[in-house]
Amino acid sequence: MSTRTIQGQKNLQNINQASKDGIGGSPLRPDGNLKVKGEFAYSSDLWHEDMLWGMALRSPHPRANILSVDIADALKVPGVYAVLTHEDIPGTKYYGLEIQDQPALAIDKVRYHGEAIALVAADHPETARRAVKKIKVEYEVLTPITTEEQCLDPETHGYVHEPHEFKSHGYGNICHEQKLVSGLGVTDEVRALADVIVKGSYEVGMQDQAFLGPESGLAVPAEDGGIDLYIATQWLHVDRQQMAPVLALPEEKVRLTLAGVGGAFGGREDISMQIHACLLAQHTGKPVKIVYARDESFYGHVHRHPARMTYEHGATRDGKLVFADCRIVLDGGAYASASPAVVGNAASLGHGPYVIPNVKMHAIALYSNNPSCGAMRGFGAVQAAFGYETQMDRLAAELGMDPVELRQLNAMSEGDFMPTGQQIDSPAPVAELLRRVKDMPLPPPLDTEHLDVRQLPGALSNTSHGEGIVRGVGYSVGIKNVGFSEGFDDYSTARVRLEVIGGEPVAMVHTAMAEVGQGGVTVHAQIARTELGVEQVTIHPANTEVGSAGSTSASRQTYMTGGAVKLAAEAVKQALIEKGRRRYGWTQHDLTLTGGKVVSPSTGALVSMVDLLGDEAIDLTREHHHRPTVPFDKETGQGFGHVQYTFCANRAVVDVDIELGLVKVVELTAVQDVGKALNPLSVVGQIQGGCTQALGLAVMEEIIVKDGKVRNASFTDYLIPTILDTPPIPVEILELPDPHAPYGLRGVGEAPTVSATPSIVAAIRNATGLALNRIPVRPEHLTTEAPGPK
Amino acid sequence: MRVTFTANGKPVEADDVWEGESLLYVLRERVGLPGSKNACEQGECGSCTVYLDGVPVCSCLVAAGQVQDREVRTVEGLSDEQGELGLVQQAFVDAGAVQCGFCTPGLLVQTDALLAKDAQPSDNDIREALSGNLCRCTGYEKIMDAVRLASARTCERATSE
Numbered sequence: 029m030s031t032r033t034i035q036g037q038k039n040l041q042n043i044n045q046a047s048k049d050g051i052g053g054s055p056l057r058p059d060g061n062l063k064v065k066g067e068f069a070y071s072s073d074l075w076h077e078d079m080l081w082g083m084a085l086r087s088p089h090p091r092a093n094i095l096s097v098d099i100a101d102a103l104k105v106p107g108v109y110a111v112l113t114h115e116d117i118p119g120t121k122y123y124g125l126e127i128q129d130q131p132a133l134a135i136d137k138v139r140y141h142g143e144a145i146a147l148v149a150a151d152h153p154e155t156a157r158r159a160v161k162k163i164k165v166e167y168e169v170l171t172p173i174t175t176e177e178q179c180l181d182p183e184t185h186g187y188v189h190e191p192h193e194f195k196s197h198g199y200g201n202i203c204h205e206q207k208l209v210s211g212l213g214v215t216d217e218v219r220a221l222a223d224v225i226v227k228g229s230y231e232v233g234m235q236d237q238a239f240l241g242p243e244s245g246l247a248v249p250a251e252d253g254g255i256d257l258y259i260a261t262q263w264l265h266v267d268r269q270q271m272a273p274v275l276a277l278p279e280e281k282v283r284l285t286l287a288g289v290g291g292a293f294g295g296r297e298d299i300s301m302q303i304h305a306c307l308l309a310q311h312t313g314k315p316v317k318i319v320y321a322r323d324e325s326f327y328g329h330v331h332r333h334p335a336r337m338t339y340e341h342g343a344t345r346d347g348k349l350v351f352a353d354c355r356i357v358l359d360g361g362a363y364a365s366a367s368p369a370v371v372g373n374a375a376s377l378g379h380g381p382y383v384i385p386n387v388k389m390h391a392i393a394l395y396s397n398n399p400s401c402g403a404m405r406g407f408g409a410v411q412a413a414f415g416y417e418t419q420m421d422r423l424a425a426e427l428g429m430d431p432v433e434l435r436q437l438n439a440m441s442e443g444d445f446m447p448t449g450q451q452i453d454s455p456a457p458v459a460e461l462l463r464r465v466k467d468m469p470l471p472p473p474l475d476t477e478h479l480d481v482r483q484l485p486g487a488l489s490n491t492s493h494g495e496g497i498v499r500g501v502g503y504s505v506g507i508k509n510v511g512f513s514e515g516f517d518d519y520s521t522a523r524v525r526l527e528v529i530g531g532e533p534v535a536m537v538h539t540a541m542a543e544v545g546q547g548g549v550t551v552h553a554q555i556a557r558t559e560l561g562v563e564q565v566t567i568h569p570a571n572t573e574v575g576s577a578g579s580t581s582a583s584r585q586t587y588m589t590g591g592a593v594k595l596a597a598e599a600v601k602q603a604l605i606e607k608g609r610r611r612y613g614w615t616q617h618d619l620t621l622t623g624g625k626v627v628s629p630s631t632g633a634l635v636s637m638v639d640l641l642g643d644e645a646i647d648l649t650r651e652h653h654h655r656p657t658v659p660f661d662k663e664t665g666q667g668f669g670h671v672q673y674t675f676c677a678n679r680a681v682v683d684v685d686i687e688l689g690l691v692k693v694v695e696l697t698a699v700q701d702v703g704k705a706l707n708p709l710s711v712v713g714q715i716q717g718g719c720t721q722a723l724g725l726a727v728m729e730e731i732i733v734k735d736g737k738v739r740n741a742s743f744t745d746y747l748i749p750t751i752l753d754t755p756p757i758p759v760e761i762l763e764l765p766d767p768h769a770p771y772g773l774r775g776v777g778e779a780p781t782v783s784a785t786p787s788i789v790a791a792i793r794n795a796t797g798l799a800l801n802r803i804p805v806r807p808e809h810l811t812t813e814a815p816g817p818k
Numbered sequence: 819m820r821v822t823f824t825a826n827g828k829p830v831e832a833d834d835v836w837e838g839e840s841l842l843y844v845l846r847e848r849v850g851l852p853g854s855k856n857a858c859e860q861g862e863c864g865s866c867t868v869y870l871d872g873v874p875v876c877s878c879l880v881a882a883g884q885v886q887d888r889e890v891r892t893v894e895g896l897s898d899e900q901g902e903l904g905l906v907q908q909a910f911v912d913a914g915a916v917q918c919g920f921c922t923p924g925l926l927v928q929t930d931a932l933l934a935k936d937a938q939p940s941d942n943d944i945r946e947a948l949s950g951n952l953c954r955c956t957g958y959e960k961i962m963d964a965v966r967l968a969s970a971r972t973c974e975r976a977t978s979e
């Protein structure tokens with residue numbers, strides 16, 4: 029086992045040292061220079077001669093019947109080239125990731141605030157904006173279905189989708205549900221086996237991905253009647269699959285190329301403006317660019333499911349968990365998006381990384397007239413972690429135990445079983461992660477002598493000079509799956525080409541992987557260097573000319589596309605060696621490629637790759653599939669449903685101004701097992717970024733939805749952490765290889781987002797003694813709530 | 819209207835500018851300088867930060883007409899003529915402070931301005947100076963590293979000169 033500790037200050041010394049550029053090193057991003065020069069072309073930077081600007085008219089109502097749409101005045105605005113409604117859609121009118129329930133433009137009714145009804149293409153964004161305002165829509169406004177109680181009583185409150193309208197997995201306003209029972213389940217007899225029982229109800233608000241680069245792209249009509257779309261997305265091929273039928277084009281005529289992506293975090297897994305831009309381009313015959321404004325971005329993508337959860341845990345006097353019973357209700361909003369898969373995750377991961385002999389679970393996603401929810405970093409595991417980790421703290425308090433010890437006592441490890449019956453067949457160092465995070469040095473106490481108010485809660489607002497400030501410490505650990513689960517054949521494709529350019533062997537890597545900032549492009553070059561023993565690697569632009577790479581989500585890209593690059597590079601290597609065997613009659617079986625040469629460990633360098641290749645290129649494509657999984661049984665939740673698990677433990681230290689209800693996170697520490705760090709610099713960056721989004725959910729981030737209407741669609745009102753809100757995030761990584769994964773690696777990006785939130789709330793509870801059953805914790809909760817646990 | 823100003827030392831002009839257009843729009847869509855980014859266009863995120871007569875401003879909040887005859891310096895102007903990275907740019911690359919990079923241009927300009935004022939800012943100074951620049955990817959730790967690195971290199975350079 030190896031570990032690394034990388035903290036802010038220490039990092040500085042490492043930066044100036046040269047690193048090796050293969051796997052395990054930290055070479056710099058290939059796109060870094062372009063990005064710091066402002067020359068990297070993000071999707072909103074695209075420009076085409078003669079291009080038009082597209083814009084959508086969006087519903088001001090969460091639920092209404094559309095009685096009429098009058099586009100005549102909009103069409104008369106000088107500079108307007110097209111105004112389209114659903115009637116202008118040439119193909120099928122619905123699309124969706126898992127259930128095709130979402131109309132590309134509203135048909136006869138709107139189901140959420142901000143749903144697109146009509147489109148305009150014009151010569152200037154302002155012209156488009158003015159024309160959009162001139163479209164007249166007559167609505168019959170209906171009372172929105174927004175609460176769990178309303179959703180579950182369609183007889184009284186109605187259906188979001190009438191039963192005949194959609195092919196839901198559930199019934200009524202239930203989009204999807206998953207039950208799970210293991211051991212004896214949770215019955216009164218089982219309850220009787222526990223000495224202590226704690227119950228709690230928890231709520232998680234609606235978080236937004238809030239990536240900085242707005243949804244945008246450029247659709248260019250092609251001469252063959254097809255369309256070229258330059259787009260910021262997470263998965264080129266699944267976009268195309270959903271788009272082609274709507275555009276009434278065969279898939280091969282819908283060509284997508286990845287344009288620069290300014291962050292994603294799940295928010296680009298669904299279609300946003302892709303179809304709209306293409307429809308406008310088809311109708312006008314001109315290139316059309318759409319760039320969302322920030323408010324439109326809040327309306328135009330799915331969010332993290334808000335959740336209501338009840339948990340009941342029972343344990344013996346000495347702290348051993350006996351049972352856990354849980355119900356998780358996720359509000360999926362108007363359209364299904366990824367809700368079914370999110371439910372599967374919440375149900376199967378909803379008890380945390382603990383061994384619990386008897387388990388019951390019921391997770392559901394509702395259809396409502398609230399904004400649609402789907403994928404966001406942590407995908408269903410985040411909400412549950414707030415529930416089970418709060419329960420662990422309560423149980424510890426009830427038992428008079430140290431909360432970390434209680435967790436360690438029940439922590440799962442390799443060989444244990446998930447509540448789904450799946451045996452964990454790779455390292456699961458849950459107790460070890462907790463031990464390490466606890467052993468990390470604590471930050472020094474607040475120095476009231478040399479106080480800099482900028483360190484205090486309230487910071488620059490100068491709200492305190494140290495009075496009323498109380499410090500707290502909290503711990504948490506979480507579990508997340510890697511890759512797509514429940515029987516999905518989640519694969520990726522890579523093409524690797526080796527040739528001599530300018531007297532040097534050069535490898536080219538071509539995949540359709542969406543680089544959204546995570547650093548996949550860096551890692552692909554590292555893998556090609558390692559496998560092929562070359563220095564020069566170029567990364568081909570990601571597009572649909574090569575097979576699908578799957579989504580940049582579920583922490584899966586290094587595992588899946590990295591794995592495909594490894595397979596393709598190995599194939600190229602074998603082909604090259606084979607060429608040498610044919611030419612030179614080599615008989616050794618242990619040949620490798622190193623330093624631009626074919627090398628035998630026994631007899632040394634045999635030939636340079638340049639000589640062996642000559643002017644021939646070796647160009648091979650390979651697919652990487654992970655081992656198969658199965659869907660969970662609908663009633664019992666049993667099944668080998670997940671490919672890989674990943675774990676992270678956190679410690680948060682907070683200062684709370686208990687008079688004003690202000691919180692300052694002083695430090696947020698993370699220890700995570702990454703299997704193998706292919707690029708330690710990126711790995712640490714991912715963990716720190718993930719922790720910061722968790723911090724946002726803990727104390728500030730929420731889309732406020734009232735009666736179905738979004739109240740804070742701007743960065744003025746939807747707050748994400750600034751550099752002042754974000755503390756130092758010391759990170760320690762463990763590398764316990766997973767025998768089933770390429771290089772033993774483990775997906776990294778999501779685990780910290782799952783685990784870190786509860787540690788911050790625990791620290792605030794530790795400081796204040798309040799119950800805090802809802803996140804984000806806001807000032808009013810800290811100043812008015814009752815002490816807990818209730 | 820026509821707007822004439824200096825961008826990164828070169829005179830530029832834009833025709834048919836609508837009065838409501840921002841400097842950000844003119845830079846990005848009219849004069850071929852898309853380096854400054856459009857994340858909120860409301861002065862909340864700092865991605866569009868540029869120097870206007872030497873002072874960092876959110877270009878999304880500056881009306882195009884206001885820049886008439888003035889000097890703008892954007893992220894594109896932080897590299898030298900040959901395209902060699904400026905010190906702050908290099909530090910961001912070296913420290914791994916760039917992930918998606920959408921926040922980066924604004925942060926670079928703001929950091930450049932900070933170090934011009936104070937070559938050795940404390941951590942609290944850095945946090946205060948960059949508090950108007952949102953980054954959603956990095957968790958800011960590596961941005962802190964980058965600024966500290968740029969500061970160290972600025973001081974090194976000053977002593978060696």
Ligand code: FES
Pocket residue numbers: 855856857858859860861862863864865866867876877878879
């Ligand atoms: S785009 Fe100007 S501050 Fe956000």
Ligand code: FES
Pocket residue numbers: 240290291545915916917918919920921922952953954955956
């Ligand atoms: S690197 Fe993506 S927003 Fe900062």
